[in-house]
Amino acid sequence: MAEARVPTVIADELHIVYRVNGARTGKGSATAALSRILRRGSDDAKRGVRKVHAVKGVSFTAYRGEAIGLIGSNGSGKSTLLRAIAGLLPAESGRVYTNGQPSLLGVNAALMNDLTGERNVILGGLAMGMSREQIRDRYQEIVDFSGINEKGDFITLPMRTYSSGMAARLRFSIAAAKDHDVLMIDEALATGDRSFQKRSEDRIRELRKKAGSVFLVSHNNKSIRDTCDRVLWLERGELRMDGPTDEVLKEYEKFTGK
Amino acid sequence: MSETTQDGKVAVTDRPSPDDGMTAAELAAKYGLSVSGARPGLVEYVRQLWGRRHFIVAFSQAKLTAQYSQAKLGQLWQVATPLLNALVYFLIFGLILNADRGLSREVYIPFLVTGVFVFTFTQSSVMAGVRAVSGNLGLVRALHFPRASLPISFALQQLQQLLFSMIVLFVVAIGFGSYPSLSWLLIVPVLVLQFLFNTGLALIFARAGAKTPDLAQLMPFVMRTWMYASGVMFSIRAMLADHPAWIADVLQWNPAAVYMDLMRFALIDGYGSEHLPPHVWAVACGWAVVVAFGGFVYFWKAEERYGRG
Numbered sequence: 001m002a003e004a005r006v007p008t009v010i011a012d013e014l015h016i017v018y019r020v021n022g023a024r025t026g027k028g029s030a031t032a033a034l035s036r037i038l039r040r041g042s043d044d045a046k047r048g049v050r051k052v053h054a055v056k057g058v059s060f061t062a063y064r065g066e067a068i069g070l071i072g073s074n075g076s077g078k079s080t081l082l083r084a085i086a087g088l089l090p091a092e093s094g095r096v097y098t099n100g101q102p103s104l105l106g107v108n109a110a111l112m113n114d115l116t117g118e119r120n121v122i123l124g125g126l127a128m129g130m131s132r133e134q135i136r137d138r139y140q141e142i143v144d145f146s147g148i149n150e151k152g153d154f155i156t157l158p159m160r161t162y163s164s165g166m167a168a169r170l171r172f173s174i175a176a177a178k179d180h181d182v183l184m185i186d187e188a189l190a191t192g193d194r195s196f197q198k199r200s201e202d203r204i205r206e207l208r209k210k211a212g213s214v215f216l217v218s219h220n221n222k223s224i225r226d227t228c229d230r231v232l233w234l235e236r237g238e239l240r241m242d243g244p245t246d247e248v249l250k251e252y253e254k255f256t257g258k
Numbered sequence: 259m260s261e262t263t264q265d266g267k268v269a270v271t272d273r274p275s276p277d278d279g280m281t282a283a284e285l286a287a288k289y290g291l292s293v294s295g296a297r298p299g300l301v302e303y304v305r306q307l308w309g310r311r312h313f314i315v316a317f318s319q320a321k322l323t324a325q326y327s328q329a330k331l332g333q334l335w336q337v338a339t340p341l342l343n344a345l346v347y348f349l350i351f352g353l354i355l356n357a358d359r360g361l362s363r364e365v366y367i368p369f370l371v372t373g374v375f376v377f378t379f380t381q382s383s384v385m386a387g388v389r390a391v392s393g394n395l396g397l398v399r400a401l402h403f404p405r406a407s408l409p410i411s412f413a414l415q416q417l418q419q420l421l422f423s424m425i426v427l428f429v430v431a432i433g434f435g436s437y438p439s440l441s442w443l444l445i446v447p448v449l450v451l452q453f454l455f456n457t458g459l460a461l462i463f464a465r466a467g468a469k470t471p472d473l474a475q476l477m478p479f480v481m482r483t484w485m486y487a488s489g490v491m492f493s494i495r496a497m498l499a500d501h502p503a504w505i506a507d508v509l510q511w512n513p514a515a516v517y518m519d520l521m522r523f524a525l526i527d528g529y530g531s532e533h534l535p536p537h538v539w540a541v542a543c544g545w546a547v548v549v550a551f552g553g554f555v556y557f558w559k560a561e562e563r564y565g566r567g
Binding site: 114 | 281291310313320323328394398400401402
């Protein structure tokens with residue numbers, strides 16, 4: 001049994017710091033900006049760059065086949081931690097080691113509202129690193145899954161003409177079309193109408209089976225309980241608790257006063 | 259307190275493992291894990307970039323199409339915009355200011371239009387480069403791809419834009435008596451060299467703009483100064499006729515002037531090699547190779563840092 005525990009993600013004393021320009025005093029006036037520049041200290045704080053220490057020294061090891069939930073109140077650093085594991089946010093100090101390429105589920109940023117749904121499927125697929133052939137093979141599947149064409153030929157219209165629900169469905173369908181080694185899902189479950197939600201939950205379960213490890217960020221304790229066998233609880237950027245789902249959720253619910 | 263000590267225990271107590279007591283780095287090495295988000299080697303980086311070539315092309319075309327998708331005339335603006343641009347410059351510099359010193363009218367109009375289009379190609383590549391990373395942080399923070407895809411894709415978009423402008427340019431050239439000839443074939447190498455140069459610039463400014471977004475405010479002024487110093491709407495040689503020749507040579511060796519002059523030389527009948535500085539092709543190749551290669555390496559060196567807000 002011991003040999004079977006192969007680590008897929010190791011976080012080692014990970015710190016993430018965001019730097020925000022010109023947010024020190026809250027005054028956005030030109031003179032304030034000028035005086036900030038003129039006050040030439042090497043110190044970031046003096047020049048009006050505010051640091052936000054979003055993740056503070058988190059360490060954990062995830063093993064193959066684990067589904068790990070990330071919980072914590074708003075702004076506790078869950079999404080930031082996810083991005084750092086995916087290698088999308090540079091670490092201030094500490095390291096993340098991964099097996100293969102962890103991917104966030106989501107392509108929203110690559111899609112363009114002025115293009116047709118059709119072209120967005122292709123663009124999104126390419127942005128996720130699929131080949132042209134893979135996209136051609138999956139194209140019909142993606143469109144059918146999104147259900148965009150249920151109410152007429154919408155896929156050939158620009159995405160800006162879609163209702164927000166339709167756009168969200170198409171985005172999810174594109175994002176879920178690719179298989180991942182280490183899959184990370186950031187509260188992607190709650191989109192679209194009820195029938196689509198059901199379909200997307202099934203799809204995520206399917207993706208999870210194929211993936212080596214799964215990370216799920218959610219505020220919904222039920223979906224965490226259904227999905228995950230281990231939970232990391234973050235609070236103010238620190239790892240407050242790490243353990244089996246039931247134990248951690250019990251403490252968490254006590255903490256949030258449920 | 260109790261929670262923090264639980265960290266390791268929960269994971270280990272039920273299933274003791276031979277890996278206990280190893281540091282994270284040792285454990286990672288044992289199972290062949292790599293550092294997430296680390297910068298790949300230069301060769302590997304080029305390989306990854308090649309793997310994303312379809313994305314680079316699709317992204318540039320998508321940006322190009324999206325630009326005019328809300329306009330009623332649609333993609334017709336791809337050609338109409340440069341045409342209007344040329345008209346405005348003709349009105350101001352050709353009719354009002356009479357900047358055509360040293361050139362006949364048949365040469366000056368295509369000379370001016372070529373200058374405007376070729377310089378705009380470099381100018382918009384730089385401006386797009388500045389925002390390539392800083393304006394697409396959402397993309398950089400959501401998906402994995404070699405970040406150089408972005409500036410390269412934007413430079414490619416500008417190249418396609420220029421190809422539309424070339425239609426207008428051909429019409430203008432023919433309209434003023436320069437008919438297609440063998441020398442028009444030189445347009446291809448000129449475009450390739452200028453595209454390489456522009457891509458290099460876009461990469462350099464993408465890295466600079468990612469660190470200092472303020473460049474987006476500053477660069478229009480720098481670019482305009484560069485435009486006026488490069489002889490877009492006047493002949494450098496004719497303007498500096500009573501100065502030593504080397505001054506004009508040096509000014510004409512600046513990359514923007516080099517590519518403009520070569521394009522004019524290729525396209526316009528009355529614009530012969532006497533208007534070109536010495537060693538012009540060597541200079542054109544030199545700029546292209548040095549800036550493209552230097553820009554690429556410079557951009558790659560900060561690969562793992564893009565996306566920090």
